[in-house]
Amino acid sequence: MIVAFLNQKGGVGKTTLALNLAGEWAGKGKRVTLVDADPQGSALDWSQQRAREGVPRRFGVVGLARDTLHREAPELARDADHVVIDGPPRVAGLMRSALLAADLVLIPVQPSPFDGWASAEMLALVAEARIYRPELVARFVLNRCGARTVIARETAETLADHDPPVLTSTIGQRVAFAAAAQSGRLVCELDDADLATREIAALATAIERLGVGRIAS
Template sequence: MIIGLLNQKGGVGKTTLSVNLAASLSRTGARVLLIDADPQGSALDWAAARQAEQIFSVVGLPRATVHKEIGQIGQGYDHIVIDGPPRVTDLARSAIMAADVVLIPVQPSPYDIWAAEEVVKLIEEARIYKESLKAAFVVNRKIANTAIGRDVREALAAYPVQVLASSVTQRVVFAEAAAQGLAVHEIDQNGSAASEIEAVAAELMEFAR
């Protein structure tokens, strides 16, 4: 399965969810490759900060040819996660064309909901060439028991892209883990952050089948 984490909006959690989903998928023994398709190289920074043993491979490929190169680069892997760039449209387009399923993180804020229009347009455009392309929103940095946390689903329903039932809460452990090049389950195996990531991964695999 090739999962692309995309959103033209910056700072929504593409890299955070990419590394944690890759880690979650590799927990089951699957061979996982994380492609950093962002010129900022944040996923590569994450890998460089890591002192623990590597649990999945990370390569940098910030080129608009990811969709052409992925067949060769992805050989021998069970799952590939692509951490997409913000803004740069040609790179995002290529990452979308490379993916079987696009996961779009959105924060529960009106700005994020409005900005999602851009990535939805790219998805619709890609579907002209690739009818089978699947895409879903995932709410990230949800703040428990807030009205905006509930309203975001309703607002996103206006787009022709599904919203995953599972979401990810705003938790300090995501930043703490990233600082050490770790996944949240490596900090707290039974923690709420780890179980939310597991739930997103499971729902996504089911959705993309």
């Protein structure tokens, strides 16, 4: 199964979610490859930092920031249970290629009306991809949110009326994600990140319940 974290708006947490989801699946014994399709190479930087820190590798990280991704990612999927794509911001050709490669597209948004407005172009690209891939599944993911804040609730209610809808699992605003990333680690590898770890586990469960691709088997 190939899942891509995509949003043309930068700074919404695509890399953080992609890395930690890949780590969650790898921790369950799955073979996972993460594709860094962002020209900035943040996931590759994380992987290099992990190596410098002497932390054992949980999954492979491959740089594929090019518009042939839809032809190359399925080859990677042959040797993996899951391929997770960390997508680019505002690179139209590469974005389209990632959409065509994916079985599931997750669109991270923060609880802000600005993120909602910025998603319109992303949704247009999803609709375009579905012309060629009608089976493509997409969901919004609320990230960096306080579950009990008014704006988080209003954002969730607004996205509930959209196609795609919002995923049932949400991710909070937690310093543990930044702390883990700086040392090339995952939140599940920190001693004081229980809430963040449980949220990533819940995200993986919510994805699995969608029954997309090889997850259904």
